Amino acid sequence: MRLTELAHGGGCGCKLGPAVLRDLLADQPIGQMFPQLLVGNAESDDAAVWQIDENTCMIATTDFFMPMVDNPRDFGRIAATNAISDIYAMGGRPVMALAILGMPINVIDPSDIREILAGGADICAEAGIPIAGGHSIDAPEPIYGLAVIGLCAPGDLRRNGGALPGDALILTKPLGVGIYSNAIKKGIATKADIAEMIDSCTTLNRIGQDLSKRPEVHAITDVTGFGILGHGMEMARAAGCGLRIERAALPLLNRAAEMAQSGLRTGASDRNWDAVGDKVTLPTGITEAEHTLLTDPQTSGGLLVSVAADAAESVLDQICSVHPKAAIIGTVIEGAGIEIV
Template sequence: MNEHPRLTSLAHGGGCGCKLAPSVLRELLAGQPVAQAFPQLLVGTETSDDAAVYQIDDNTCVIATTDFFMPMVDDPRDFGRIAATNAISDVYAMGGRPIMALAVLGMPIDKMPPEQIREILEGGREKCLEAGIPVAGGHSIDAPEPIYGLAVIGLCHASELRRNADARSGDALILTKGLGVGIYSAAIKKGALDADGIAEMVASATTLNKIGPEMAKRADVHAITDVTGFGILGHGLELARGAGLRLRLDQAALPLLTRAAELAEAGFVTGASKRNWAAYGDEVTLPEDLPEWRRHLLTDPQTSGGLLLSVAPEAADEIVAQLHAAGLPLATRIGTVEAGPAGITVI
């Protein structure tokens, strides 16, 4: 009989739901020096983008990012796989290709056996191998709650760099994965998600966003970001603020995990979903009759979620077909980019 505690019982939060609320993060970063003193730093903290980008020469940019969190599943190997997939995604979201990773590990060694921690590391290594990169080192500490993730380095051609701030008025918006990971994780915490539901969530969260660099080769793909802990609204707002434009999202078009709506209506939501809305709700216009549970689908924190693409409207159908052919069957056109004050209107 396995007497080890459930991984999710060792953490107060899980996955990208552990992220600080967007309003708290903006407050902490307020007043930080502007990076323009370093002209080769093409992307810093200015637009809340997915990774930092430093230009080496006319052709080559280095992409650097780190991402780590506490477990939102109980299987240690799955935790490692999800955390690694999520961290690598930041490089893909910039249009880059990862070249190596460093492990970030904090474990309560008095509560977890070594074999369980090894499984976490092995899960991360497995996804790095799938991405074609080594785990070249890392750092570990004894911590009160289990934490795992990666620092990832990637490369891209300067012409293929895709920021989250370069959307254009008239663009179509495409989302590549279904929403509902946070809702599923809330159900897991309460023992209310069956094996099929867990498998669906893990399959989504361990699907590498490796289509990002292919999208970045297309001139008709103007902006890319990945949707993680701030939900589709939060990361959509980052795109809107960066471009100084307004997004119009069709809630009926949003792709969802199979049971996401059912579980949200039953009350399985995360604390992060509520914090997200409190942080940015004044920048979002919702239909007056929208039920609260449907709003939670919009603020649900995604762990290792999909890419949000802003593309030329005439190319949208072709791009959706390309995404489907690449193994992303839920990729869907979800809205448009319009002139107007930065923010989001949900219809």
């Protein structure tokens, strides 16, 4: 049986919707009694941050999901890359990971489970960190991911807030992962499609660690299950600003637009739109396919970077050395919400 047939969803499209998550967390303590907790639940950021001393912050995150591809090793590689991304999005250096594993033991061959774990180990080795332990359960659907710990200097910490009006917005990876995942689940993705998606999803976002050293970079977040609109809205809210996004400038996987035009999309697109649609201004004549791309849930997506306009081209050149499809996709503006042009 294909891995993707064992799960009702896949990748970051499995995430609870933003509106549901806000409701569930509404009455949870947010840590005001802990002054060392620099980033927690209240910020809707990529990871938690605890300041150890004047020179060191600890960054902690966890991320896991169900398979979006059928090759077990690739599933492990994608899940690990996605989990480590949260550390890079905060400007940190990952130092250690713990594995999170839930498998239907009587359904999946043990050799496939070993391959999933090996894929995660491959990516952690590439990131220069060990998988030092973890926890496993017998679960009805396959689940894999990591809890990751990282470090950074307080001055290198980058939150999803901090964007300033006039900043340029850079997206480091192409959109379309949710659409491609749907094509894989339906059995209509080509080998080239699958290879392209896996290549993007297994490219580490370690550039975030380098960008955090640049004072011109004001804010960073990674774009995952809530899509460019959802994570863009989190950046806008945290900064008390608005975003203007140029839909024609968005980098896309090679056949993402074609697939969207054919009607391929995920249910998470509707969820993502419901969460932010009342705060998004759309242009006259926007197509259904363009709308799908704006709400498409990403798995192990790129970083959304807010950078001073006069440094944007220099920062883009630095990013493109690792992520060749990176592009300037818009600007930070006065006001609130997101304007699509």
